[in-house]
Amino acid sequence: MTVQxxxxxxxxxxxxxxxxxxxxxxxxxxxxxxxxxxxxxLEYHHGMTKKLLRKVDIHLLPLLILITSxxxxxxxxxxxxxxxxxxxxxxxxxxxxxGTLEADLGMTGTDFNLATSILFVGYLLMQLPSNLxxxxxxxxxxxxxxxxxxxxxxxxxxxxHSFSGLIACRFFxxxxxxxxxxxxxxxxxxxxxxxxxxxxxxxxxxxxxxxxAFGGLLGAGVxxxxxGAHGISGWRWLFIIEGVITIGVAIVSAFxxxxxPATTKWLSEEERAxxxxxxxxxxxxxxxxxxxxxKEGVKLALKDPRLYLxxxxxxxxxxxxxxxxxxxxxxxxxxxxxxxxxxxTAPVWxxxxxxxxxxxxxxxxxxxxxxxxxxxxxxxxxGNIIVVSSxxxxxxxxxxxLMPMGAVSAYQIILAWVSNSFPRPLVKRSACxxxxxxxxxxxNIYGSYMYPASDGPRYLAGGCATAAVALIVAIMALIxxxxxxxxxxxxxxxxxxxxxxxxxxxxGGLDERAVGFRYVL
Numbered sequence: 001m002t003v004q005x006x007x008x009x010x011x012x013x014x015x016x017x018x019x020x021x022x023x024x025x026x027x028x029x030x031x032x033x034x035x036x037x038x039x040x041x042l043e044y045h046h047g048m049t050k051k052l053l054r055k056v057d058i059h060l061l062p063l064l065i066l067i068t069s070x071x072x073x074x075x076x077x078x079x080x081x082x083x084x085x086x087x088x089x090x091x092x093x094x095x096x097x098x099g100t101l102e103a104d105l106g107m108t109g110t111d112f113n114l115a116t117s118i119l120f121v122g123y124l125l126m127q128l129p130s131n132l133x134x135x136x137x138x139x140x141x142x143x144x145x146x147x148x149x150x151x152x153x154x155x156x157x158x159x160x161h162s163f164s165g166l167i168a169c170r171f172f173x174x175x176x177x178x179x180x181x182x183x184x185x186x187x188x189x190x191x192x193x194x195x196x197x198x199x200x201x202x203x204x205x206x207x208x209x210x211x212x213a214f215g216g217l218l219g220a221g222v223x224x225x226x227x228g229a230h231g232i233s234g235w236r237w238l239f240i241i242e243g244v245i246t247i248g249v250a251i252v253s254a255f256x257x258x259x260x261p262a263t264t265k266w267l268s269e270e271e272r273a274x275x276x277x278x279x280x281x282x283x284x285x286x287x288x289x290x291x292x293x294x295k296e297g298v299k300l301a302l303k304d305p306r307l308y309l310x311x312x313x314x315x316x317x318x319x320x321x322x323x324x325x326x327x328x329x330x331x332x333x334x335x336x337x338x339x340x341x342x343x344x345t346a347p348v349w350x351x352x353x354x355x356x357x358x359x360x361x362x363x364x365x366x367x368x369x370x371x372x373x374x375x376x377x378x379x380x381x382x383g384n385i386i387v388v389s390s391x392x393x394x395x396x397x398x399x400x401x402l403m404p405m406g407a408v409s410a411y412q413i414i415l416a417w418v419s420n421s422f423p424r425p426l427v428k429r430s431a432c433x434x435x436x437x438x439x440x441x442x443x444n445i446y447g448s449y450m451y452p453a454s455d456g457p458r459y460l461a462g463g464c465a466t467a468a469v470a471l472i473v474a475i476m477a478l479i480x481x482x483x484x485x486x487x488x489x490x491x492x493x494x495x496x497x498x499x500x501x502x503x504x505x506x507x508g509g510l511d512e513r514a515v516g517f518r519y520v521l
Contacts, residue, residue: 029273030272030276033274033277034277034280048274052267052271055266057200061203063252063257064257106162111163121171121174122173122174122175122176122178124178125175125178126175127182127438127441130182130183131434134179135294136294139186139187139260142179142183143183143184144250144253145250146178147249148250150173150177151246153172153173153176154239155240155244155246156169156243157170157173181437182430182433182437186430186434188200188201188204190260190261190279193281193282194282197364197419198364198413199363201419202357202360202409205411205412262276283517296425297426297427297428298428298431300428300431301428301432302435306422306480306483307432309480310421311439311440313414313473313476313477314437314440315443316473317407317410317414318443320473321411321447322444323384323463348401348404351405352401352405356408359372359409367520368521369414369416370480371481373477376410377406377410377471379402380404380470381470382399383402383405384470386402387403387459388463407470407473410477420519421484484521485521488518
C-alpha cells in the first residue's frame, strides 16, 4: 500500500496532518489508529474498505444520482441538464418542445435556442463562488438548500405565460443549480480514492442518462395523459411534477448526504479515521479545510497550467455533446410521432448508462484516462458522421446510440481526471473543479445554436461541427496525457533516498506533491 522506501502511512499522516472530527490536528486516538492501519493485514484492509465503501455508497450515490436527473424535461420541453432530478429539471425544455410550449408562449425563430442557453448564464455566474463557499460550510445542508430553491423555480416555470417570463425562470434556475454539480464532484473526491472515483462519477453522472431515459418516458406519459387535465397544458404539468419531486428529495438529502470523512456521524471513530487514512495512502495528503485560505487556494489553482488544459478539454467535451439538447427533435426525423419519439430515446440512454459503467470501471482498474477518452470520442465521431451522411432510419437509429455512448461516457472519465489531477489542498481542488466546470459549460451557451430547426432533417452543419469537435477532444486527451507523463518524470526525478534508505522529496509548499504521488494518465 505504501511506496517502496517511503515512510509508513502513520508517518505520512503525521507529516501532512489529519483533520479530525473536532477540527483539530494530531488527535492521539486517531494517530494510534493510523499506526494500526499502516501495519494491518491485506485481509483487514479488504474487509474494512468493503464495509466503509458500502456505507458511503449507500448514503452518497443514490441521492446524488436522483438529484442529478431532475433537469431533463425541458429540452423536449426545453432540454436543460442536472443529474436525475437536476438533469430532468434542466432538460425538460427539450421534451416540452414536443408539446405546445412554443405555441402557448408565442416562441418563434431562435427563441427556443435562447431559452436553452440562458440557463447557463446564471449557472456560470455562480459556479466559482459556490464551490468556494462549500469548503467553509456543511456540504449536505448547502446542497440541500440549493436543490430546494431550484426545485421551486423549476415548478414555477409552469406558471409562465410569456417568453420573457420563461427566460427569467431559466436564468434563475441556472443560478440556483450552479452549486450542485461541481459541489457533488468535489464532495465525492473527498471520499473516494483515485481508483474509485471514475466509477463513482459514472454512477453519479448516470443521473443524466437515466434522466434522459426517464424524462422521455415521463414526458410521454404526461403529454399523452395529462394534456388539458384541469385546464392545464401538458408541458405545465411536466414542470409542476418534476419541481415538486425535486423539493421532496432536497429535504431528504439535507439529512442523508455526508459531509467529510472526519465529521460524518454515521461512521464509527475507527471508520472515520480509516476513511481519512485511505486518502492519505492514495495521495500522501489529507483533506484539511484549514490547510489554506480561499485566496491561497484560488491563487494556486490559477497558477497551475494543467488547469487550463483540463478546462479546454472539458469545454470541448461538453461542446461535443450539444446534440443532446435537440436529441428528441433529431430522433423525430426518423418519422415517428411525438409520443413514440420520447419512448424511442429511452433505450439509447439506458445503453449509454450501461456503457459508462463498464468503461469507467476499466478506467479505474487499469489506471487509465487518456486512451479510454480517445477511443470513446472516436466512437462519437463515427456516430455523428453516420447521422449527417444518411437519412436511412436504421442507420440513423444506430448512430443515435454511438453519439452519447462515446461522448457522454468520455466526459465522465474527464470529470474524474480533473479531480484526480488537483488532489490537495482542498480549496485548490474545489477551485479547479468549479473553474473547469464553469468555463466548460460556456459551451452550452453557444452550442445550443448548432442545430437550428431550419437545418432539419439532416442537420448537416451541426453534425459535422460536432464530429470535428469530438475528434479535437480525442487529440486534446492525448496532449494532456503526454503533459502529465512529463510531470510524472519530473516528480520521480525530484525524489531521492535519505541516509536510512527512505524516499524523500521537496517539502514545505502548499502545492507540493507528496512523495510517491504520480498523476493518473
